Amino acid sequence: MILSPIDTVTTISKDEFVEKYYKAQKPVLIKGLAQQWESYGKWTLDYMHDHVGELEVGLYDNKPADPNKATDKPVKVMKFKDYISLIKSQPSDLRIFFFIITDKLPELLKNFTYPDLGLKYFKRIPTLFFGGSESRVLMHYDVDLSDLLHFQFEGKKRVLLFDNAQSPYLYQVPLSVHTVYDIDYENPDYEKFPALRYAKGYEIIMEHGDALFMPSGYWHFNRYLEAGFSMSLRSLPNTAGKFLNMLNHVFVMRYSDKLMRKLFKAKWVNYKQESAYRKSQRALENSQKA
Template sequence: MSLFDLAGPDQIETILFPTDKDGLIRFIRRRQPLLLSGVREALPFTEGLNYSYFKSSLKSIRIQRQSEDGIYHYLGFERLSMEDFDEVMNTTGNGYALEPLRGQGVSDDLPAGLSVTLPSFIPESAFRVSNLYIGPGKNKSLLHYDETHSLLMMLEGRKRFILFPPDQSDCMYPYSPFSIRALLENRVVDSKIDCQNPDVKRFPKLGQAHGITGWLEEGQALFIPAGTWHFIEAEGRNVSVNYFWLQNSVRDWLHQPLLDFWLKRRAIDVLDKLRKIKHKLSAA
Protein backbone atom coordinates (compact mmCIF):
# COMPACT_ATOMS: atom_id res chain seq x y z
CA MET A 1 0.00 0.00 0.00
CA SER A 2 1.12 3.54 -0.78
CA LEU A 3 0.09 6.70 1.04
CA PHE A 4 -1.07 7.99 -2.35
CA ASP A 5 -3.66 5.19 -2.44
CA LEU A 6 -5.57 7.20 0.18
CA ALA A 7 -6.42 9.93 -2.31
CA GLY A 8 -10.14 10.70 -2.51
CA PRO A 9 -12.10 11.83 -5.58
CA ASP A 10 -11.58 15.57 -4.99
CA GLN A 11 -9.16 17.46 -7.25
CA ILE A 12 -7.03 20.36 -6.05
CA GLU A 13 -8.10 23.71 -7.49
CA THR A 14 -5.65 25.72 -9.63
CA ILE A 15 -5.74 29.52 -9.82
CA LEU A 16 -3.50 32.20 -11.31
CA PHE A 17 -0.89 33.48 -8.84
CA PRO A 18 -2.61 36.36 -6.97
CA THR A 19 -1.03 39.80 -7.20
CA ASP A 20 -3.16 41.63 -4.61
CA LYS A 21 -2.92 41.49 -0.82
CA ASP A 22 -6.30 39.78 -0.37
CA GLY A 23 -5.73 37.26 -3.14
CA LEU A 24 -5.59 34.23 -0.81
CA ILE A 25 -7.69 35.42 2.11
CA ARG A 26 -10.84 33.44 1.30
CA PHE A 27 -8.80 30.25 0.85
CA ILE A 28 -6.91 30.89 4.09
CA ARG A 29 -10.17 31.34 6.01
CA ARG A 30 -11.56 28.00 4.84
CA ARG A 31 -8.18 26.23 4.97
CA GLN A 32 -8.28 25.26 1.29
CA PRO A 33 -5.06 24.10 -0.39
CA LEU A 34 -4.37 25.39 -3.89
CA LEU A 35 -2.07 25.14 -6.87
CA LEU A 36 -0.99 28.53 -8.17
CA SER A 37 0.20 28.93 -11.76
CA GLY A 38 2.35 31.71 -13.21
CA VAL A 39 4.99 31.95 -10.46
CA ARG A 40 7.73 33.37 -12.68
CA GLU A 41 5.43 36.04 -14.13
CA ALA A 42 4.17 37.11 -10.69
CA LEU A 43 7.62 36.99 -9.03
CA PRO A 44 10.24 38.02 -11.61
CA PHE A 45 13.14 37.39 -9.19
CA THR A 46 12.56 33.64 -9.64
CA GLU A 47 13.48 33.83 -13.34
CA GLY A 48 16.78 32.00 -13.83
CA LEU A 49 16.79 30.50 -10.33
CA ASN A 50 17.74 26.86 -10.91
CA TYR A 51 20.41 24.41 -9.85
CA SER A 52 23.03 25.87 -12.23
CA TYR A 53 22.51 29.34 -10.77
CA PHE A 54 22.89 28.25 -7.14
CA LYS A 55 25.79 25.93 -8.00
CA SER A 56 27.76 28.88 -9.40
CA SER A 57 26.53 31.56 -6.97
CA LEU A 58 26.66 29.93 -3.52
CA LYS A 59 29.94 29.28 -1.70
CA SER A 60 28.38 26.76 0.66
CA ILE A 61 25.02 25.26 1.51
CA ARG A 62 23.35 23.72 4.55
CA ILE A 63 22.29 20.09 4.11
CA GLN A 64 20.82 17.20 6.03
CA ARG A 65 21.47 13.50 5.53
CA GLN A 66 18.91 10.75 5.15
CA SER A 67 17.85 8.88 8.27
CA GLU A 68 17.80 5.08 8.32
CA ASP A 69 14.23 5.10 7.01
CA GLY A 70 15.29 7.09 3.94
CA ILE A 71 13.41 10.19 5.10
CA TYR A 72 14.77 13.67 5.77
CA HIS A 73 13.71 14.57 9.32
CA TYR A 74 15.02 18.17 9.54
CA LEU A 75 16.79 17.37 12.81
CA GLY A 76 20.51 17.82 12.10
CA PHE A 77 22.38 19.86 9.49
CA GLU A 78 25.92 20.31 8.25
CA ARG A 79 27.40 22.92 5.95
CA LEU A 80 29.17 21.80 2.77
CA SER A 81 30.96 23.71 0.07
CA MET A 82 28.94 23.80 -3.14
CA GLU A 83 31.63 21.71 -4.80
CA ASP A 84 31.18 18.95 -2.21
CA PHE A 85 27.40 19.21 -2.40
CA ASP A 86 27.51 18.92 -6.18
CA GLU A 87 29.50 15.70 -5.80
CA VAL A 88 26.82 14.38 -3.43
CA MET A 89 24.15 15.31 -5.97
CA ASN A 90 25.95 13.42 -8.73
CA THR A 91 27.03 10.35 -6.73
CA THR A 92 25.37 9.02 -3.55
CA GLY A 93 22.43 11.46 -3.52
CA ASN A 94 22.54 11.33 0.27
CA GLY A 95 21.94 14.97 0.98
CA TYR A 96 19.07 17.43 0.85
CA ALA A 97 19.79 21.15 1.00
CA LEU A 98 17.76 23.56 3.12
CA GLU A 99 19.15 27.10 3.01
CA PRO A 100 17.27 30.12 4.43
CA LEU A 101 17.10 32.92 1.84
CA ARG A 102 15.16 35.52 3.82
CA GLY A 103 14.05 35.81 7.43
CA GLN A 104 15.37 33.62 10.24
CA GLY A 105 18.83 32.03 9.98
CA VAL A 106 20.10 33.63 6.77
CA SER A 107 23.80 32.94 6.04
CA ASP A 108 26.38 35.53 4.99
CA ASP A 109 27.25 33.26 2.04
CA LEU A 110 24.18 34.26 0.03
CA PRO A 111 24.83 36.08 -3.26
CA ALA A 112 24.56 39.85 -2.84
CA GLY A 113 22.29 40.14 -5.87
CA LEU A 114 19.72 37.60 -4.68
CA SER A 115 16.68 39.53 -3.44
CA VAL A 116 13.75 37.37 -2.33
CA THR A 117 10.58 39.46 -2.44
CA LEU A 118 7.36 38.57 -0.66
CA PRO A 119 4.17 37.89 -2.62
CA SER A 120 1.67 40.67 -2.01
CA PHE A 121 -0.67 38.37 -0.06
CA ILE A 122 1.94 37.56 2.64
CA PRO A 123 1.93 40.28 5.34
CA GLU A 124 5.44 41.39 6.30
CA SER A 125 4.47 41.22 9.98
CA ALA A 126 3.36 37.57 9.62
CA PHE A 127 6.34 36.37 7.54
CA ARG A 128 8.75 33.93 9.20
CA VAL A 129 11.25 32.53 6.69
CA SER A 130 11.83 31.70 3.03
CA ASN A 131 13.90 28.57 2.37
CA LEU A 132 15.73 27.17 -0.63
CA TYR A 133 15.44 23.38 -1.07
CA ILE A 134 17.64 21.36 -3.44
CA GLY A 135 17.31 17.59 -3.74
CA PRO A 136 18.91 14.89 -5.91
CA GLY A 137 15.62 13.13 -6.63
CA LYS A 138 13.45 10.63 -4.76
CA ASN A 139 13.83 12.81 -1.65
CA LYS A 140 10.83 12.46 0.66
CA SER A 141 9.41 14.40 3.56
CA LEU A 142 7.73 13.11 6.67
CA LEU A 143 3.96 13.05 6.94
CA HIS A 144 3.52 16.21 9.00
CA TYR A 145 1.80 19.57 9.31
CA ASP A 146 3.09 23.09 9.96
CA GLU A 147 1.71 25.65 12.36
CA THR A 148 2.27 28.27 9.65
CA HIS A 149 0.90 28.59 6.15
CA SER A 150 3.33 27.44 3.47
CA LEU A 151 3.79 28.35 -0.17
CA LEU A 152 6.11 25.95 -2.01
CA MET A 153 7.30 27.20 -5.43
CA MET A 154 8.77 24.71 -7.91
CA LEU A 155 11.70 26.23 -9.81
CA GLU A 156 13.17 23.06 -11.30
CA GLY A 157 11.86 19.50 -11.45
CA ARG A 158 8.55 18.26 -10.05
CA LYS A 159 7.15 16.87 -6.80
CA ARG A 160 4.19 14.66 -6.01
CA PHE A 161 2.10 15.52 -2.96
CA ILE A 162 -0.80 14.24 -0.91
CA LEU A 163 -2.63 16.52 1.54
CA PHE A 164 -5.02 15.67 4.37
CA PRO A 165 -7.20 18.40 5.95
CA PRO A 166 -6.91 19.32 9.65
CA ASP A 167 -10.20 17.59 10.50
CA GLN A 168 -8.58 14.24 9.65
CA SER A 169 -5.90 14.64 12.33
CA ASP A 170 -7.15 11.59 14.25
CA CYS A 171 -6.44 9.47 11.15
CA MET A 172 -2.87 10.80 10.96
CA TYR A 173 -1.76 9.45 14.38
CA PRO A 174 0.24 12.43 15.68
CA TYR A 175 2.53 12.00 18.67
CA SER A 176 0.84 12.77 21.97
CA PRO A 177 1.52 16.18 23.58
CA PHE A 178 2.11 14.22 26.80
CA SER A 179 4.85 11.97 25.36
CA ILE A 180 8.11 13.20 26.92
CA ARG A 181 10.16 11.10 24.48
CA ALA A 182 8.39 12.60 21.46
CA LEU A 183 8.91 16.12 22.82
CA LEU A 184 12.61 15.48 23.45
CA GLU A 185 12.96 14.13 19.90
CA ASN A 186 11.16 17.22 18.55
CA ARG A 187 8.28 15.17 17.12
CA VAL A 188 6.02 18.16 17.48
CA VAL A 189 4.30 18.11 14.08
CA ASP A 190 5.05 14.57 12.87
CA SER A 191 2.86 11.54 12.27
CA LYS A 192 3.79 8.09 13.63
CA ILE A 193 2.94 6.55 10.25
CA ASP A 194 5.73 5.10 8.12
CA CYS A 195 5.06 6.75 4.75
CA GLN A 196 7.01 4.07 2.91
CA ASN A 197 4.92 1.23 4.32
CA PRO A 198 1.64 2.53 5.78
CA ASP A 199 0.33 -0.09 8.20
CA VAL A 200 -3.47 0.02 8.34
CA LYS A 201 -3.56 -2.85 10.84
CA ARG A 202 -1.43 -0.90 13.29
CA PHE A 203 -3.13 2.41 12.46
CA PRO A 204 -6.70 1.43 11.49
CA LYS A 205 -8.08 5.00 11.29
CA LEU A 206 -5.63 5.66 8.47
CA GLY A 207 -7.87 3.60 6.21
CA GLN A 208 -10.64 6.17 6.74
CA ALA A 209 -8.49 9.08 5.51
CA HIS A 210 -9.18 10.76 2.17
CA GLY A 211 -6.46 12.99 0.81
CA ILE A 212 -5.95 15.23 -2.20
CA THR A 213 -3.05 14.34 -4.45
CA GLY A 214 -1.37 15.93 -7.43
CA TRP A 215 1.89 17.02 -9.02
CA LEU A 216 3.65 20.32 -8.37
CA GLU A 217 5.24 21.25 -11.69
CA GLU A 218 7.96 23.76 -12.56
CA GLY A 219 6.54 27.29 -12.53
CA GLN A 220 3.75 26.39 -10.09
CA ALA A 221 3.32 26.95 -6.36
CA LEU A 222 1.48 24.83 -3.80
CA PHE A 223 -0.36 26.62 -1.00
CA ILE A 224 -0.58 24.42 2.13
CA PRO A 225 -2.74 25.94 4.90
CA ALA A 226 -1.57 25.72 8.49
CA GLY A 227 -2.56 22.42 10.12
CA THR A 228 -2.83 20.57 6.80
CA TRP A 229 -1.07 17.20 6.89
CA HIS A 230 1.18 16.61 3.89
CA PHE A 231 3.65 14.17 2.39
CA ILE A 232 5.81 15.25 -0.54
CA GLU A 233 8.12 13.19 -2.75
CA ALA A 234 10.35 14.51 -5.54
CA GLU A 235 10.79 12.73 -8.85
CA GLY A 236 14.20 13.84 -10.21
CA ARG A 237 16.63 16.64 -9.34
CA ASN A 238 14.58 19.45 -7.86
CA VAL A 239 14.90 23.06 -6.76
CA SER A 240 12.17 24.85 -4.85
CA VAL A 241 11.71 27.93 -2.68
CA ASN A 242 9.04 28.33 -0.04
CA TYR A 243 7.57 30.90 2.31
CA PHE A 244 6.27 30.30 5.83
CA TRP A 245 3.97 32.85 7.43
CA LEU A 246 1.81 32.84 10.57
CA GLN A 247 -1.74 34.04 9.99
CA ASN A 248 -4.02 31.95 12.23
CA SER A 249 -7.13 33.13 14.04
CA VAL A 250 -7.94 32.23 17.65
CA ARG A 251 -10.55 29.81 16.30
CA ASP A 252 -7.86 28.00 14.31
CA TRP A 253 -5.74 27.50 17.43
CA LEU A 254 -8.71 25.93 19.23
CA HIS A 255 -8.95 23.08 16.71
CA GLN A 256 -6.65 20.16 15.94
CA PRO A 257 -3.88 19.82 15.11
CA LEU A 258 -2.92 23.40 16.01
CA LEU A 259 -4.25 23.00 19.56
CA ASP A 260 -1.90 20.04 19.98
CA PHE A 261 0.95 22.13 18.60
CA TRP A 262 0.30 24.89 21.13
CA LEU A 263 0.33 22.37 24.00
CA LYS A 264 3.52 20.72 22.76
CA ARG A 265 5.37 24.02 22.42
CA ARG A 266 4.42 24.97 25.97
CA ALA A 267 5.62 21.57 27.19
CA ILE A 268 8.94 21.99 25.37
CA ASP A 269 9.37 25.42 26.96
CA VAL A 270 8.89 23.82 30.38
CA LEU A 271 11.41 21.07 29.57
CA ASP A 272 13.93 23.67 28.42
CA LYS A 273 13.56 25.59 31.67
CA LEU A 274 14.00 22.39 33.69
CA ARG A 275 17.17 21.57 31.73
CA LYS A 276 18.57 25.03 32.45
CA ILE A 277 17.78 24.68 36.16
CA LYS A 278 19.44 21.26 36.23
CA HIS A 279 22.52 22.68 34.50
CA LYS A 280 22.76 25.55 37.01
CA LEU A 281 22.42 23.14 39.95
CA SER A 282 25.08 20.86 38.47
CA ALA A 283 27.42 23.82 38.00
CA ALA A 284 26.80 24.94 41.57
Protein backbone atom coordinates in the same frame (compact mmCIF):
# COMPACT_ATOMS: atom_id res chain seq x y z
CA MET B 1 -6.24 7.08 1.66
CA ILE B 2 -8.89 8.92 -0.28
CA LEU B 3 -7.00 11.40 -2.47
CA SER B 4 -8.71 14.05 -4.58
CA PRO B 5 -7.39 16.56 -7.13
CA ILE B 6 -6.69 20.01 -5.74
CA ASP B 7 -8.18 23.25 -7.09
CA THR B 8 -5.73 24.47 -9.73
CA VAL B 9 -5.55 27.91 -11.33
CA THR B 10 -3.16 29.74 -13.66
CA THR B 11 -4.17 33.24 -12.57
CA ILE B 12 -6.05 34.49 -9.53
CA SER B 13 -6.88 37.92 -8.11
CA LYS B 14 -6.15 38.91 -4.53
CA ASP B 15 -9.86 39.22 -3.75
CA GLU B 16 -10.66 35.78 -5.14
CA PHE B 17 -7.72 34.20 -3.31
CA VAL B 18 -8.68 35.79 0.02
CA GLU B 19 -12.37 34.88 -0.20
CA LYS B 20 -12.14 31.43 -1.74
CA TYR B 21 -8.95 30.06 -0.20
CA TYR B 22 -7.37 32.15 2.56
CA LYS B 23 -10.50 32.82 4.60
CA ALA B 24 -11.84 29.34 3.87
CA GLN B 25 -8.43 27.81 4.75
CA LYS B 26 -8.59 25.72 1.57
CA PRO B 27 -5.45 24.78 -0.40
CA VAL B 28 -4.93 25.75 -4.03
CA LEU B 29 -2.19 25.19 -6.64
CA ILE B 30 -1.25 28.27 -8.67
CA LYS B 31 0.54 27.09 -11.80
CA GLY B 32 3.63 29.06 -12.84
CA LEU B 33 3.16 31.86 -10.32
CA ALA B 34 6.93 32.46 -10.12
CA GLN B 35 7.05 33.27 -13.83
CA GLN B 36 5.88 36.78 -12.90
CA TRP B 37 9.25 37.50 -11.28
CA GLU B 38 11.75 39.53 -13.28
CA SER B 39 14.57 37.20 -12.14
CA TYR B 40 12.59 34.00 -12.64
CA GLY B 41 15.44 32.54 -14.74
CA LYS B 42 17.80 32.58 -11.75
CA TRP B 43 15.79 29.99 -9.82
CA THR B 44 17.96 27.04 -10.80
CA LEU B 45 20.36 24.61 -9.14
CA ASP B 46 23.15 25.99 -11.32
CA TYR B 47 22.59 29.49 -9.93
CA MET B 48 22.78 28.13 -6.38
CA HIS B 49 25.93 26.17 -7.27
CA ASP B 50 27.65 29.31 -8.56
CA HIS B 51 26.54 31.76 -5.86
CA VAL B 52 26.71 29.81 -2.61
CA GLY B 53 28.85 26.83 -3.61
CA GLU B 54 31.57 27.22 -0.98
CA LEU B 55 29.15 27.30 1.94
CA GLU B 56 29.07 24.13 4.05
CA VAL B 57 25.57 22.76 4.60
CA GLY B 58 24.08 20.09 6.84
CA LEU B 59 22.31 17.26 5.03
CA TYR B 60 19.51 14.93 6.10
CA ASP B 61 18.31 11.62 4.68
CA ASN B 62 15.14 9.49 4.73
CA LYS B 63 16.06 7.44 7.79
CA PRO B 64 13.93 7.93 10.94
CA ALA B 65 15.49 10.03 13.67
CA ASP B 66 17.75 8.21 16.11
CA PRO B 67 16.09 8.49 19.57
CA ASN B 68 19.54 8.72 21.15
CA LYS B 69 20.51 11.80 19.13
CA ALA B 70 19.19 15.32 18.63
CA THR B 71 16.50 15.27 15.99
CA ASP B 72 17.99 18.29 14.21
CA LYS B 73 21.52 16.87 13.84
CA PRO B 74 22.51 16.41 10.15
CA VAL B 75 23.77 13.05 8.91
CA LYS B 76 26.47 14.64 6.76
CA VAL B 77 28.08 18.00 6.02
CA MET B 78 29.50 19.04 2.64
CA LYS B 79 30.02 22.08 0.46
CA PHE B 80 26.88 23.30 -1.26
CA LYS B 81 28.41 22.97 -4.74
CA ASP B 82 29.36 19.35 -4.07
CA TYR B 83 25.86 18.59 -2.85
CA ILE B 84 24.26 20.11 -5.96
CA SER B 85 26.66 18.22 -8.22
CA LEU B 86 25.75 15.03 -6.37
CA ILE B 87 21.96 15.31 -6.66
CA LYS B 88 22.19 16.38 -10.31
CA SER B 89 24.35 13.40 -11.28
CA GLN B 90 22.81 10.49 -9.38
CA PRO B 91 19.83 9.37 -7.25
CA SER B 92 20.11 10.56 -3.67
CA ASP B 93 17.91 10.91 -0.60
CA LEU B 94 20.05 13.71 0.85
CA ARG B 95 18.25 16.98 1.42
CA ILE B 96 18.82 20.43 2.90
CA PHE B 97 16.31 21.54 5.48
CA PHE B 98 15.30 25.11 6.40
CA PHE B 99 17.94 27.11 4.52
CA ILE B 100 17.07 30.69 5.58
CA ILE B 101 17.71 33.06 2.69
CA THR B 102 18.22 36.19 4.80
CA ASP B 103 21.08 34.48 6.69
CA LYS B 104 22.73 32.38 3.98
CA LEU B 105 22.04 34.00 0.59
CA PRO B 106 20.56 37.51 1.08
CA GLU B 107 21.20 38.50 -2.55
CA LEU B 108 18.48 36.02 -3.50
CA LEU B 109 15.94 38.30 -1.81
CA LYS B 110 16.23 40.55 -4.88
CA ASN B 111 15.26 37.70 -7.21
CA PHE B 112 11.63 37.33 -6.19
CA THR B 113 8.59 39.43 -5.33
CA TYR B 114 6.16 38.59 -2.56
CA PRO B 115 2.89 37.76 -4.38
CA ASP B 116 0.11 40.24 -3.69
CA LEU B 117 -2.48 37.75 -2.45
CA GLY B 118 -3.55 39.31 0.83
CA LEU B 119 -1.10 37.33 2.97
CA LYS B 120 0.91 39.17 5.62
CA TYR B 121 4.29 37.56 5.05
CA PHE B 122 6.83 37.04 7.81
CA LYS B 123 9.74 38.42 5.77
CA ARG B 124 12.47 37.42 8.23
CA ILE B 125 12.50 33.77 7.15
CA PRO B 126 11.82 33.02 3.50
CA THR B 127 13.22 29.51 3.47
CA LEU B 128 14.69 27.08 0.92
CA PHE B 129 14.56 23.27 0.91
CA PHE B 130 16.60 21.02 -1.43
CA GLY B 131 16.24 17.34 -2.24
CA GLY B 132 17.65 14.60 -4.44
CA SER B 133 15.44 12.37 -6.56
CA GLU B 134 15.00 9.88 -3.70
CA SER B 135 14.29 12.43 -0.97
CA ARG B 136 11.08 12.44 0.97
CA VAL B 137 9.91 14.36 4.01
CA LEU B 138 7.98 12.66 6.80
CA MET B 139 4.30 13.58 7.02
CA HIS B 140 4.08 16.63 9.30
CA TYR B 141 2.54 20.04 9.79
CA ASP B 142 4.57 23.14 10.62
CA VAL B 143 4.98 23.80 14.32
CA ASP B 144 4.53 27.57 13.94
CA LEU B 145 1.11 27.02 12.32
CA SER B 146 1.91 29.44 9.49
CA ASP B 147 -0.07 29.71 6.29
CA LEU B 148 2.45 28.74 3.61
CA LEU B 149 2.95 29.72 0.01
CA HIS B 150 5.28 26.98 -1.21
CA PHE B 151 7.14 27.28 -4.55
CA GLN B 152 8.81 24.44 -6.44
CA PHE B 153 11.83 24.79 -8.76
CA GLU B 154 13.69 22.49 -11.15
CA GLY B 155 12.43 18.92 -10.72
CA LYS B 156 8.91 17.70 -10.06
CA LYS B 157 7.65 16.97 -6.54
CA ARG B 158 4.67 14.98 -5.27
CA VAL B 159 2.82 16.44 -2.30
CA LEU B 160 0.08 14.89 -0.18
CA LEU B 161 -2.03 17.33 1.84
CA PHE B 162 -4.48 16.63 4.67
CA ASP B 163 -6.56 18.98 6.77
CA ASN B 164 -5.67 18.80 10.47
CA ALA B 165 -9.12 17.31 11.10
CA GLN B 166 -7.75 14.13 9.48
CA SER B 167 -5.19 13.70 12.29
CA PRO B 168 -7.03 10.75 13.94
CA TYR B 169 -6.58 8.67 10.77
CA LEU B 170 -2.92 9.62 10.15
CA TYR B 171 -1.37 8.08 13.29
CA GLN B 172 -0.24 11.39 14.77
CA VAL B 173 2.48 11.03 17.40
CA PRO B 174 1.66 12.72 20.76
CA LEU B 175 3.42 16.01 21.56
CA SER B 176 4.65 16.12 17.97
CA VAL B 177 3.73 17.51 14.58
CA HIS B 178 4.52 14.30 12.67
CA THR B 179 3.05 10.85 12.20
CA VAL B 180 4.62 7.48 13.07
CA TYR B 181 7.92 6.84 11.34
CA ASP B 182 7.18 3.61 9.51
CA ILE B 183 4.21 4.63 7.35
CA ASP B 184 5.15 4.45 3.66
CA TYR B 185 2.90 7.07 2.07
CA GLU B 186 3.97 5.97 -1.41
CA ASN B 187 2.82 2.40 -0.77
CA PRO B 188 0.60 2.49 2.34
CA ASP B 189 0.21 -0.77 4.24
CA TYR B 190 -3.49 -0.80 5.10
CA GLU B 191 -3.14 -4.06 6.98
CA LYS B 192 -0.75 -2.47 9.45
CA PHE B 193 -2.33 1.01 9.37
CA PRO B 194 -6.01 0.43 8.57
CA ALA B 195 -7.18 3.89 9.70
CA LEU B 196 -5.29 5.40 6.75
CA ARG B 197 -8.07 4.17 4.46
CA TYR B 198 -10.34 6.84 5.94
CA ALA B 199 -7.91 9.77 5.60
CA LYS B 200 -9.22 12.28 3.04
CA GLY B 201 -6.69 14.53 1.36
CA TYR B 202 -5.20 15.92 -1.83
CA GLU B 203 -2.48 14.71 -4.19
CA ILE B 204 -0.47 17.34 -6.08
CA ILE B 205 2.37 17.14 -8.60
CA MET B 206 4.34 20.39 -8.51
CA GLU B 207 6.52 21.61 -11.37
CA HIS B 208 9.03 24.42 -11.88
CA GLY B 209 7.53 27.77 -10.88
CA ASP B 210 4.33 26.40 -9.32
CA ALA B 211 3.08 27.73 -5.98
CA LEU B 212 0.98 25.76 -3.49
CA PHE B 213 -1.04 27.47 -0.77
CA MET B 214 -0.99 25.28 2.35
CA PRO B 215 -3.28 26.60 5.10
CA SER B 216 -2.24 26.65 8.73
CA GLY B 217 -1.93 23.23 10.33
CA TYR B 218 -2.23 21.24 7.11
CA TRP B 219 -0.40 17.93 7.09
CA HIS B 220 2.00 17.54 4.16
CA PHE B 221 4.18 14.74 2.81
CA ASN B 222 6.77 15.72 0.18
CA ARG B 223 8.46 13.35 -2.27
CA TYR B 224 11.03 14.73 -4.69
CA LEU B 225 10.51 12.92 -8.00
CA GLU B 226 13.57 14.64 -9.46
CA ALA B 227 16.39 16.70 -7.97
CA GLY B 228 15.09 20.16 -7.15
CA PHE B 229 14.39 22.74 -4.49
CA SER B 230 11.57 24.81 -3.09
CA MET B 231 10.91 28.01 -1.19
CA SER B 232 8.34 28.63 1.54
CA LEU B 233 6.95 32.08 2.31
CA ARG B 234 5.26 32.16 5.69
CA SER B 235 2.28 34.11 7.00
CA LEU B 236 1.96 33.87 10.78
CA PRO B 237 -1.36 33.18 12.57
CA ASN B 238 -3.73 36.15 12.20
CA THR B 239 -6.12 35.59 15.12
CA ALA B 240 -5.57 35.57 18.87
CA GLY B 241 -6.67 31.94 19.17
CA LYS B 242 -4.33 30.73 16.44
CA PHE B 243 -1.47 32.82 17.85
CA LEU B 244 -1.88 31.30 21.32
CA ASN B 245 -2.03 27.84 19.77
CA MET B 246 1.19 28.61 17.91
CA LEU B 247 2.90 29.67 21.15
CA ASN B 248 1.76 26.45 22.78
CA HIS B 249 3.17 24.40 19.89
CA VAL B 250 6.51 26.22 19.77
CA PHE B 251 7.29 26.78 23.44
CA VAL B 252 5.32 24.16 25.39
CA MET B 253 4.66 21.11 23.25
CA ARG B 254 7.98 21.09 21.39
CA TYR B 255 10.17 21.58 24.46
CA SER B 256 8.16 19.12 26.53
CA ASP B 257 8.80 16.53 23.84
CA LYS B 258 12.52 17.38 23.73
CA LEU B 259 12.78 17.00 27.51
CA MET B 260 11.02 13.63 27.51
CA ARG B 261 13.18 12.48 24.61
CA LYS B 262 16.33 13.49 26.47
CA LEU B 263 15.24 11.75 29.66
CA PHE B 264 13.79 8.53 28.27
CA LYS B 265 15.26 8.28 24.73
CA ALA B 266 13.99 5.18 22.88
CA LYS B 267 11.39 4.37 25.56
CA TRP B 268 9.70 7.72 24.96
CA VAL B 269 9.81 7.34 21.17
CA ASN B 270 8.34 3.83 21.38
CA TYR B 271 5.63 4.98 23.76
CA LYS B 272 4.60 7.76 21.37
CA GLN B 273 4.49 5.36 18.43
CA GLU B 274 2.30 2.92 20.36
CA SER B 275 0.02 5.71 21.59
CA ALA B 276 -0.43 6.99 18.03
CA TYR B 277 -1.49 3.55 16.87
CA ARG B 278 -4.01 3.18 19.73
CA LYS B 279 -5.63 6.57 19.04
CA SER B 280 -5.97 5.89 15.33
CA GLN B 281 -7.36 2.46 16.05
CA ARG B 282 -10.10 4.08 18.18
CA ALA B 283 -10.83 6.55 15.36
CA LEU B 284 -11.12 3.63 12.94
CA GLU B 285 -13.53 1.76 15.20
CA ASN B 286 -15.69 4.89 15.61
CA SER B 287 -15.78 5.40 11.84
CA GLN B 288 -16.81 1.80 11.25
CA LYS B 289 -19.67 2.17 13.77
CA ALA B 290 -20.97 5.36 12.17
